[in-house]
Amino acid sequence: MEEKELRETFERDGFVICKGVFSKEEMKTLLQDIEAAQRRYDSDNLTRGSMTFKSSIFFNEPKLQAFASQQKVIDLLKNLAGPDIWVRWDQAVAKGPGADTFPWHQDNHYSKLIDPHYQFWVALTDSHENNGGLWVQPGSHKKEQPYRKVGYEMVYGGKPESPVLITAEPGDVVIFSSFTLHSTTPNTTQDTRWAYVIEYMSLEHYDPYVTPPYFVVARDGKSCPEFVETYRGRENLLNRVKYRLIDLTPTTKMPGWVKQAQKVLTPGTR
Ligand SMILES: O=C(O)CCC(=O)C(=O)O
Ligand SMILES: [Fe+2]
Secondary structure (H helix, E strand, C coil): CCHHHHHHHHHHHCEEEECCCCCHHHHHHHHHHHHHCCCCCCCCCCCECCEEEEECCCCCCHHHHHHHHCHHHHHHHHHHHCCCEEEEEEEEEEECCCCCCEEEECCHHHHCCCCCCEEEEEECCCECCCECCEEECCCHHHCCCCEEEECCEEEECCCCCCCEEECECCCCEEEEECCCCEEECCECCCCCEEEEEEEEEECCCCCCCCCCCEEEEEECCEEEEEEECCCHHHHCHHHHHHHHHHHHCCCCCCCHHHHHHHHHHCCCCC
């Protein structure tokens, strides 16, 4: 896909499908690296039955850092996130036989962020209608959607109008906005469906819930993996104020300082 088409499609639909970005061989290696990786934070609250989440794994694993920061990935992302990019989060999702639905949601309701981030969803295995395939609602990224909290899940309050199933083969990538409504359906097959999701942000944007060091992957559109203690978006006073204001909204039942203290005490929550 041409760069212009990529940008326009993403802007219109809230996602782009990039076929065959990686080889099947690369996906085998990536799955091995994921299985060997150690988590930075222990909590994987979303794991339910044979749907398992393994998150915050790039932090201690140089092979995953190299994967996330390779130029091929940056060349796709720079069209959407801009030339300066860091990674806020990653997770591998295994949907084993019998895995349940993962309900419709916008990822911003998990990350609690105001600004969009870019979800780089990599199919490590085949992914289709019967094995826990990924569904998206085109155009839903244009506004924040209503939701409610059900256990640890942040569930969209409505019914998507015209959902689209994305069938994928190992090595295919879907890049979607963190505001794009998406869901995965049950796995009724005997095989496990694996996806690896890397969450990228512009260095202009701030995530107050991630603790340093921060993993920068690109500057000026060029791959330049490095861990840093701070970044532009974090130093930006307006960004800080935005998140302070959320904590101070009168609708919050809990005083801001209690929420803040909770966040400090439970790092690594999405
Ligand atoms: O299982 C997947 O492919 C995606 C899961 C998901 O949407 C999420 O963890 O936010
Ligand atoms: Fe999601």
